[in-house]
Amino acid sequence: MQMRSHGFPCFVVEIIMAASEALRNQVAAKWQDSFNRLNRTGVGISGLMEFSKAWAVAAEFLRPRDLGAPPKDFNTHEIRSAFDVLMQCRMLPMLLESFVACLDMSICQRICGRNQHLITDDVTRFMTEYDASGDPDVIGRLVLRLADWYFAWAPGGELGQTISSAYIVNFQTHVFSVLPAAFAAGFKRLLAATLALFTEGATPGVPASVQDSRLWPSFELLGLADRYESLIASVCYEHIETHVLETCAGKWDEPMLSRLREWMAEKVVPWMLLPYARGAKTAEEARTMLQGVGSRFDFHVCKTLCDLRTKEMFDIVIDYPDSTHALHDLKECLQRVDQRTQLVRALRKSNKKRLLHPGADTKDILTQYVSLIRCLRVIDPPGVLLFKVADPIRRYLRDRPDTIRCIVASLVVDGESGDSLVDDDEPIQPLQSAQVDDYTDPNWEPEPIDAGPDFRANKPSDVVSTLVSIYDSKDLFVKELQVLLAQRLLAVTDGNYEKERRNLEILKIRFGEAPLQVCEVMLKDMTDSKRIDQHVQSQSSSVMHPTIISRHFWPKFQSSKIQMPGQLHEIQEAYAREFMTFKPDKKLRWLSHLGSIRLEIELQDRTVGADVPPLEAAFIELFSEQDVWTLNDLIARVGTVERSAALKALLAWVDRGVLREETEDVDMQRFRLLERVPEDAGAGPVGITTAGSRTALAEEEPAVLTVQQQQAEQMKVYWKFIEGMLTNLGGLPIDRIQTMLKFAQGYDRTVDQLGAFMDAARREGLVSVKDGIWRLNR
Amino acid sequence: MKITVKRWHAIAQWQWDTGKTDDNGDAEEDVCGICRIPFEGCCPTCKVPGDDCPLIWGECSHVFHMHCLLKWIGTAASKQQCPMDRRPWGETIAHLSVHTPRNLDRISISSDRREKGRRE
Ligand SMILES: [Zn+2]
Ligand SMILES: [Zn+2]
Ligand SMILES: [Zn+2]
Numbered sequence: 001m002q003m004r005s006h007g008f009p010c011f012v013v014e015i016i017m018a019a020s021e022a023l024r025n026q027v028a029a030k031w032q033d034s035f036n037r038l039n040r041t042g043v044g045i046s047g048l049m050e051f052s053k054a055w056a057v058a059a060e061f062l063r064p065r066d067l068g069a070p071p072k073d074f075n076t077h078e079i080r081s082a083f084d085v086l087m088q089c090r091m092l093p094m095l096l097e098s099f100v101a102c103l104d105m106s107i108c109q110r111i112c113g114r115n116q117h118l119i120t121d122d123v124t125r126f127m128t129e130y131d132a133s134g135d136p137d138v139i140g141r142l143v144l145r146l147a148d149w150y151f152a153w154a155p156g157g158e159l160g161q162t163i164s165s166a167y168i169v170n171f172q173t174h175v176f177s178v179l180p181a182a183f184a185a186g187f188k189r190l191l192a193a194t195l196a197l198f199t200e201g202a203t204p205g206v207p208a209s210v211q212d213s214r215l216w217p218s219f220e221l222l223g224l225a226d227r228y229e230s231l232i233a234s235v236c237y238e239h240i241e242t243h244v245l246e247t248c249a250g251k252w253d254e255p256m257l258s259r260l261r262e263w264m265a266e267k268v269v270p271w272m273l274l275p276y277a278r279g280a281k282t283a284e285e286a287r288t289m290l291q292g293v294g295s296r297f298d299f300h301v302c303k304t305l306c307d308l309r310t311k312e313m314f315d316i317v318i319d320y321p322d323s324t325h326a327l328h329d330l331k332e333c334l335q336r337v338d339q340r341t342q343l344v345r346a347l348r349k350s351n352k353k354r355l356l357h358p359g360a361d362t363k364d365i366l367t368q369y370v371s372l373i374r375c376l377r378v379i380d381p382p383g384v385l386l387f388k389v390a391d392p393i394r395r396y397l398r399d400r401p402d403t404i405r406c407i408v409a410s411l412v413v414d415g416e417s418g419d420s421l422v423d424d425d426e427p428i429q430p431l432q433s434a435q436v437d438d439y440t441d442p443n444w445e446p447e448p449i450d451a452g453p454d455f456r457a458n459k460p461s462d463v464v465s466t467l468v469s470i471y472d473s474k475d476l477f478v479k480e481l482q483v484l485l486a487q488r489l490l491a492v493t494d495g496n497y498e499k500e501r502r503n504l505e506i507l508k509i510r511f512g513e514a515p516l517q518v519c520e521v522m523l524k525d526m527t528d529s530k531r532i533d534q535h536v537q538s539q540s541s542s543v544m545h546p547t548i549i550s551r552h553f554w555p556k557f558q559s560s561k562i563q564m565p566g567q568l569h570e571i572q573e574a575y576a577r578e579f580m581t582f583k584p585d586k587k588l589r590w591l592s593h594l595g596s597i598r599l600e601i602e603l604q605d606r607t608v609g610a611d612v613p614p615l616e617a618a619f620i621e622l623f624s625e626q627d628v629w630t631l632n633d634l635i636a637r638v639g640t641v642e643r644s645a646a647l648k649a650l651l652a653w654v655d656r657g658v659l660r661e662e663t664e665d666v667d668m669q670r671f672r673l674l675e676r677v678p679e680d681a682g683a684g685p686v687g688i689t690t691a692g693s694r695t696a697l698a699e700e701e702p703a704v705l706t707v708q709q710q711q712a713e714q715m716k717v718y719w720k721f722i723e724g725m726l727t728n729l730g731g732l733p734i735d736r737i738q739t740m741l742k743f744a745q746g747y748d749r750t751v752d753q754l755g756a757f758m759d760a761a762r763r764e765g766l767v768s769v770k771d772g773i774w775r776l777n778r
Numbered sequence: 779m780k781i782t783v784k785r786w787h788a789i790a791q792w793q794w795d796t797g798k799t800d801d802n803g804d805a806e807e808d809v810c811g812i813c814r815i816p817f818e819g820c821c822p823t824c825k826v827p828g829d830d831c832p833l834i835w836g837e838c839s840h841v842f843h844m845h846c847l848l849k850w851i852g853t854a855a856s857k858q859q860c861p862m863d864r865r866p867w868g869e870t871i872a873h874l875s876v877h878t879p880r881n882l883d884r885i886s887i888s889s890d891r892r893e894k895g896r897r898e
Binding site for chain 2 (some may be wrong): 598617
C-alpha cells in the first residue's frame with residue numbers, strides 16, 4: 001500500500017486499521033483517488049504541494065474585504081494559474097464552499113476574524129435612517145451601497161460562469177436574509193419615486209439616488225427586480241389609479257381614455273422598460289417583452305376609468321349632453337372590461353337613492369329618465385342596459401299620479417319653456433310599440449347575451465314612444481292631452497289658436513288622427529266661436545266675447561253654478577238672445593264661473609281697473625246695490641259657491657282696497673265698500689290701481705278637471721263593489737280585486753289605476769294594506 | 779260706485795233647442811233614440827257635432843240625429859215609421875217654420891249627406 005508513504009494522519013490510519021479489510025480497501029481506494037486528483041501527475045507529493053499553494057492564493061483572492069480597505073495587490077497571472085490548478089484538481093467547488101462560508105460570515109457577522117461591521121451594519125444604519133425620515137432616497141443609497149459591496153467581492157468573470165453564478169446566488173441570498181421587513185415598504189416608495197420621475201419629470205423634490213443611473217442596474221445585480229416583481233407591478237397599478245382619479249374625476253367633456261393611453265405610452269412605458277425589458281438588446285425585443293405587461297396595465301387603465309365612471313354615472317346622466325365624451329370612454333372601457341353588471345347595479349342603486357323618492361318632482365324624474373335613455377343609448381345601442389336600469393324607474397313613474405300629465409305637458413310645444421323632454425332635433429314620428437322579432441328585417445341581430453328573457457330588442461326607440469310605453473295603453477295620454485288642450489284653449493284671449501293648432505298636428509302624427517278627433521272638435525269650437533262672435537258683434541256690439549264649446553268633446557269642468565247679478569246677467573242675456581237669432585235651433589248655457597272679466601270701477605276718489613274671475617265680478621257688482629254685505633248674504637245671491645272660494649274672492653277686493661272687512665264675530669263676516677280711501681289707510685294697497693295690475697286668473701284653480709280627478713269621480717262608483725267584496729272575503733290582493741271588478745258593468749280600469757284608487761282610499765283611512773293584502777278599516 | 783265691464787271672456791256650452799225648458803244641463807241628458815248618443819254629441823257616422831250633424835223633429839214629437847233617422851228610414855224594416863212609436867214618420871214643418879230658411883237648406887242637403895254616409 002502506498003498510503004503509508006504519504007504520511008496519513010494517525011487517526012486515519014487508526015480508523016483504517018480498526019476497520020474491516022473490505023472497508024479498509026474501500027477507504028484506501030478513495031483516498032488514493034483523492035490523492036491522485038490533488039497530486040495529479042506530480043512527482044512524489046509535489047502536485048499536492050502545488051495544490052495547497054494554489055488554494056491559499058485563491059482563497060485569499062476571494063476573501064471578502066471591507067470597502068474601505070486598500071485593494072490587495074494580486075498578480076493576475078499567479079491567480080489565474082492558481083485557479084487553473086484548482087480546476088485540474090476538480091477542487092473549485094470546494095473552494096467555492098469555503099468562499100461562501102466566509103461570505104456568509106462577512107455579511108451576517110463580522111468579516112473573518114477582523115472586528116469590522118460590514119453589510120449587516122450598513123443595512124441597520126440605513127434602515128434606522130429610513131425609519132426616522134421615511135425618505136426613499138435612503139433606500140436608494142442603501143441599494144447603491146449594497147451594489148458597491150457586490151462589486152467589491154465579486155470574483156472576476158474570468159474565473160468562469162460557475163463561480164460567478166454561485167457568487168451571485170449566495171450574495172443575494174445573504175443580503176435578503178439581513179434586509180428587515182420594513183425594507184419592502186421603503187423599496188416600494190423608492191420604486192414609486194422612480195416612476196414619478198418618468199411621469200412628472202425631474203422636479204426639485206426627486207431624491208438624488210432616484211436619478212442615479214446605477215440604480216436600476218443595482219436592482220438587477222442584487223436580484224431586487226425579480227424578488228419584488230409583484231411590488232413593481234403594484235407600484236404601477238397604484239400610480240395608474242392615482243393618475244386616473246386625479247385627471248379624470250368629474251372631467252366628462254373631453255375624451256379621457258385616449259389621453260390616458262397617450263400618457264401611458266409617453267410616460268409610463270419608458271419606465272416600464274427598466275423592470276420589464278431588462279436585457280433587451282433591440283427595440284423590437286423590448287417591445288415583445290413589454291407586450292404582456294403592457295396589456296395588463298392598459299386593462300388596468302380601462303378598469304380604473306370604468307370604475308370611476310360607473311361611480312359617477314348618475315351625475316354624468318344629469319350632465320348629458322355635456323358629458324358625451326365620458327359616455328364614449330365608458331363604452332370603450334366596457335368593451336375591454338366586462339363590468340356591465342356593476343354599471344347596472346350602481347345606476348339602479350343611485351337612481352333609487354337620489355331619484356325615486358317622494359321628494360323628487362315627477363318632472364325631474366322624467367328628465368333624468370330621458371337623459372338616461374340617451375346616455376345608455378350611447379353606451380349600449382341594443383338597449384340591454386337601459387332595459388335593466390329603466391325598469392324600476394318605469395314602475396315608479398307608473399305609480400305617480402302626475403306622470404302622464406308631465407309627459408303630455410312636455411309634448412306640447414310652449415315656445416317659452418326650453419326644458420322640453422323631447423329634443424327639437426328628434427323627428428316627430430308615430431308611436432312605436434314593442435313588436436315581435438321581424439326575421440325578414442335585414443338589420444335583425446340576435447339579442448345580446450346578457451339580455452334577460454323579458455328583453456325585446458326592438459323596443460320603441462324614440463323618447464316619446466318610450467315614455468308613453470310606461471303605460472299599457474295610450475288612452476290615458478289622449479285624455480290628458482285633451483285636458484291640457486282645454487286649459488290652454490280657454491286661456492287664450494287674443495283669438496290666436498295657431499300655436500295650439502300646430503301642437504295638435506304634431507300630436508296627431510304621434511298618436512294618430514282618430515284618438516285626437518275630440519281635440520279637433522275643440523279647435524273647431526274655437527274658430528266657430530270666433531265667427532259667431534263676429535256676427536253677434538256686427539248685429540249688436542257687446543263687451544262679451546264667449547268661447548262656445550261642444551260639451552261632449554271637452555273634458556269635464558269644475559261644476560259650479562253661479563248666478564251673475566245685475567248688469568252682468570243682462571250682458572249674458574243680450575248675447576244669448578243675439579246668438580239664438582243667429583242659430584235658431586240652438587241655445588247657450590253659460591258656464592258663469594269660467595272665464596275672466598275686465599272691470600273698471602269708478603269710486604268717489606279713484607278708479608280701479610282689474611281683470612277678475614267671474615265670482616269676483618259678481619260680488620263687486622252686488623256692492624253697487626248696497627255698501628255693506630255679509631258673506632252669507634253674498635253667497636246666497638250668487639248661488640252655489642264654496643265659502644272658502646267666496647272669501648278668497650272678497651279678500652281679492654280687500655287687497656285692491658275696494659272693500660274692507662268689518663268683522664265682529666267669525667260667523668258674521670261683513671264687508672264694506674270703500675267709496676273713499678279712508679284717512680287711516682296707510683301705505684297699503686289702497687289707492688289708484690292700474691288696470692290689470694293683478695290678474696287673479698293666475699291663481700285660479702284650473703277650471704278643467706284633471707283626468708285624475710275625473711277618474712276618481714268615476715271610480716267612486718266601484719267603491720261599493722270593493723267595499724262589499726272586502727267585507728265578505730276579508731283581505732284581498734290587488735289582482736283579485738281587479739279580477740272581481742271586471743264582473744262589474746263598464747269597469748275598464750287597469751290594475752295600476754285601481755292601485756292608485758286604493759291608495760287614495762288608504763289615505764282617507766278607508767282601507768289598509770299589508771304585504772299586498774288590502775283590508776277594510778273598521 | 780260705477781262698474782263698467784270693459785271686456786268679458788266668457789265660456790258657454792251650446793245646446794239644441796229641443797223645446798224643453800229645463801235649464802239644468804247636468805240632469806238626465808237627452809239622447810237620440812236610435813244611437814243612444816246625446817243630441818249634442820254626433821251620430822256614429824259623424825265626427826263633428828252641431829251644424830254638421832243636425833237633429834230632426836218628428837210630427838210625433840220625437841227627436842233624432844238627422845243622420846240616424848235618415849239611415850233608419852232608408853231600411854226596409856222601418857216601413858217609414860218612427861222607431862220609437864211606430865207612427866208614420868213625418869217631419870214637423872211647424873218646428874222648422876219658426877226657424878230661418880237656413881234649416882231648410884240643411885234638410886235639402888241632407889240627402890247628399892245620406893249618400894255620402896252610405897258610401898262610407
Ligand atoms: Zn243618433
Ligand atoms: Zn251625423
Ligand atoms: Zn215618434
